[in-house]
Amino acid sequence: MTEPDKVLLTLQVNGTSHEVAVEARRTLADTLRHDLELTGTHVACEHGVCGACTVLVDGDPARSCLMFAPQAEGSDVRTVESLAGDDGTMSDLQCAFSANHGLQCGFCTPGFLMLAEGFLAEHPDADREEIREVVSSNLCRCTGYQTIVDSIQDCAERRRDAKETSA
Amino acid sequence: MKPPPFTYHRARDVAGAADLVAELGEDAKFLAGGQSLIPMMNFRLARPEHLIDIGGLRELSFVDAGPEALRVGSLTTHRTVETADLGTGFDVVREAMRWIGHLPIRTRGTVGGSLAHADATAEWCLLAVLLDAEIVVAGAGGRRRTIAAGDAFLGFYTTLLADDELIVEVVFGRPAPHAAVTEFAERKGDFAVVSAAVDLDVGSGAVAGGRVALGGVGPAVVRVPEAERVLQAGGRACRDLFEACADAAAQAVDPPADGDAGTEYRRALVRNLVIRACEEAVAR
Numbered sequence: 001m002t003e004p005d006k007v008l009l010t011l012q013v014n015g016t017s018h019e020v021a022v023e024a025r026r027t028l029a030d031t032l033r034h035d036l037e038l039t040g041t042h043v044a045c046e047h048g049v050c051g052a053c054t055v056l057v058d059g060d061p062a063r064s065c066l067m068f069a070p071q072a073e074g075s076d077v078r079t080v081e082s083l084a085g086d087d088g089t090m091s092d093l094q095c096a097f098s099a100n101h102g103l104q105c106g107f108c109t110p111g112f113l114m115l116a117e118g119f120l121a122e123h124p125d126a127d128r129e130e131i132r133e134v135v136s137s138n139l140c141r142c143t144g145y146q147t148i149v150d151s152i153q154d155c156a157e158r159r160r161d162a163k164e165t166s167a
Numbered sequence: 168m169k170p171p172p173f174t175y176h177r178a179r180d181v182a183g184a185a186d187l188v189a190e191l192g193e194d195a196k197f198l199a200g201g202q203s204l205i206p207m208m209n210f211r212l213a214r215p216e217h218l219i220d221i222g223g224l225r226e227l228s229f230v231d232a233g234p235e236a237l238r239v240g241s242l243t244t245h246r247t248v249e250t251a252d253l254g255t256g257f258d259v260v261r262e263a264m265r266w267i268g269h270l271p272i273r274t275r276g277t278v279g280g281s282l283a284h285a286d287a288t289a290e291w292c293l294l295a296v297l298l299d300a301e302i303v304v305a306g307a308g309g310r311r312r313t314i315a316a317g318d319a320f321l322g323f324y325t326t327l328l329a330d331d332e333l334i335v336e337v338v339f340g341r342p343a344p345h346a347a348v349t350e351f352a353e354r355k356g357d358f359a360v361v362s363a364a365v366d367l368d369v370g371s372g373a374v375a376g377g378r379v380a381l382g383g384v385g386p387a388v389v390r391v392p393e394a395e396r397v398l399q400a401g402g403r404a405c406r407d408l409f410e411a412c413a414d415a416a417a418q419a420v421d422p423p424a425d426g427d428a429g430t431e432y433r434r435a436l437v438r439n440l441v442i443r444a445c446e447e448a449v450a451r
Contacts, residue, residue: 004172024175024218027205046168047206050274060246060274067275070175071198071222117273136355137269141387 006064009073013038014082018070028072029053032079032106040080040110051138052112055079059138061118080110083117093117093155102151104142109140118153124160128153168300170208178343181305181335184221189331193216197333198222199242199280202272203257209220227279227335232257237339241279250271256342259298259366263348266395269356279334282319285326288359288382291337292320293348296388297364297380301338303362313338315360320387347447350382352437359383361427363416363440366400367448374408374449375401381437384422393419394441404449406442416424 006021012055013036020035027046033040044052046065053064056078062074071139083091090098094114103109112135119134120126126134139149176191178184190193195217198204201373207213221227227242232254239248249264267273267281267290282290282302297315302314304442306329316337319327328334346366350359364381368375377398379391394416402408422433 004176004268007175012449023169025172025208027170027209030169048202051271054271056308057274061271063202063271065209066202066272068175068198068201068205068218068220070177071201071220083238119270125301134270134357137271138228 007070007099009070011036011069011072011077013077016081022069023166024068024070026069027065028055028067028077029070031069032064032077038079038081042107042110044107049139050108050111052108052111053114053122054114054138056114056118059118060114060122078089078114079116080113083113092158093152096158097148097151097157100147100151100154102143102148107141108138108140112140112148117156120152120156124156125151125165126156131156168206168209168211169387171211171214173215173276174217174243176217178219178221178224181221181224181333182225182309183331184219185305185307185310185331187219191408195219195331197283198248199274199283200244200277201280202276203280203284203286214343221333225258226404229336235342238336239278239339241282241326241334241337242277245273245276245278245281246270246325248278249386252387254342256344257339258340259343259346259348259364259448261292263294263364266348266350266359266362268288268367272356274286278337280336283328283334285320285324285387287323287385287387288350289351289380290362292316292341292388293362293364293380293382295337296390297346297348297366297378298322298343299339299378303336303338304328304332304333304334310311311335317390322435325387328407345377345448345451347444347451349440349444349447351440359423360386361433361436363444364411365441365444365448367404367445369404369449372404373401374398374404377439379412380418381416381420381441384420384433384437389420391416391419406446407441412445413438416441 042052046048048066196215198218228241229240230240300316330418348364350362367377397412399432417438
């Protein structure tokens with residue numbers, strides 16, 4: 001059996017440029033995990049239903065299991081590893097998930113964090129109903145979702161308060 | 168699962184993409200947003216030997232809201248349409264977007280991909296059929312032609328497109344100020360069990376005609392002439408008229424029974440959803 005053809009790609013992930021040679025069928029999720037060793041992005045259903053693999057592609061939440069790696073070339077990809085500071089300080093969104101018990105086992109959390117990160121950037125004024133609507137795209141088998149919605153709402157409110165105070 | 172291997176090609180322009188697919192033959196597929204094709208490949212239900220990635224063809228990503236017509240490029244994402252200014256009389260198009268999957272699907276999935284995939288409950292197929300849209304396609308050798316949406320969808324995931332053709336844009340030729348789309352699905356974001364869309368001709372509180380389209384009642388999206396005749400006969404825009412229209416629609420269709428729903432259940436959904444769509448449409 002011959003070695004499958006590989007494609008040489010330059011991927012922009014979390015502000016860093018990476019060169020990888022992968023099979024074209026390699027999903028973005030698997031490329032992030034296996035080739036770039038960014039294992040914060042989790043993989044569960046592999047057909048776009050669960051949202052565990054959600055990352056930001058040019059700022060928009062996207063399922064990284066429903067993208068082949070070559071499709072990400074030329075785009076700016078952000079994973080959960082981009083949220084915390086270089087010294088490991090958690091972002092306000094991560095702190096809100098911690099404070100509101102927005103996770104239990106934590107497997108789905110990277111997907112929810114990136115979904116919320118992308119959504120709140122575009123909709124800083126989102127209300128609880130809008131947050132519920134967006135969160136319906138991802139599955140969590142522990143929390144029952146209420147605390148995830150609480151976490152995202154808390155983060156949004158804190159950001160709004162901070163903006164008001166500084167204005 | 169993991170998708171089967173394929174050879175990846177990146178298209179540089181529309182003409183090149185069409186020529187390449189003609190050269191590679193029927194084992195080649197276009198890859199747009201991939202939100203239908205990649206799940207099918209991950210399930211190994213689809214095993215194309217070649218994928219021609221047209222995602223980089225920026226000239227196919229546009230929304231052109233003119234006074235008479237709305238033109239949407241085939242690589243425009245659902246999310247772009249959802250947040251775009253579509254001009255007067257096309258609110259129904261924007262509002263239909265929220266029924267498509269979830270936000271992270273809508274950021275990648277495309278108008279042309281959805282039309283070409285031709286799921287029997289696809290919102291873009293429903294809109295195109297309801298509003299008599301025209302689908303502009305490009306083929307090998309620089310060939311172009313326009314397909315009326317009413318002729319485009321032949322059956323299960325089957326369209327009038329030839330193997331070497333790709334959709335370049337969809338044109339909605341007339342505003343539809345009193346139109347609405349509604350659906351029922353088991354869970355938020357799921358494929359609809361049944362979807363219904365109406366486009367009413369309304370003047371001074373009376374209905375003087377209209378169009379009715381349904382998804383999920385057969386192999387492809389359909390118009391329902393029996394229900395449209397009720398609207399054509401006209402009358403005051405009230406619940407009685409909408410119920411008569413919905414009854415006609417429910418009697419006209421012979422929906423399939425499958426794991427999601429039985430025939431009679433789907434028929435009941437048709438009735439309820441047509442009434443709901445009429446009420447939403449007339450309230451605009």
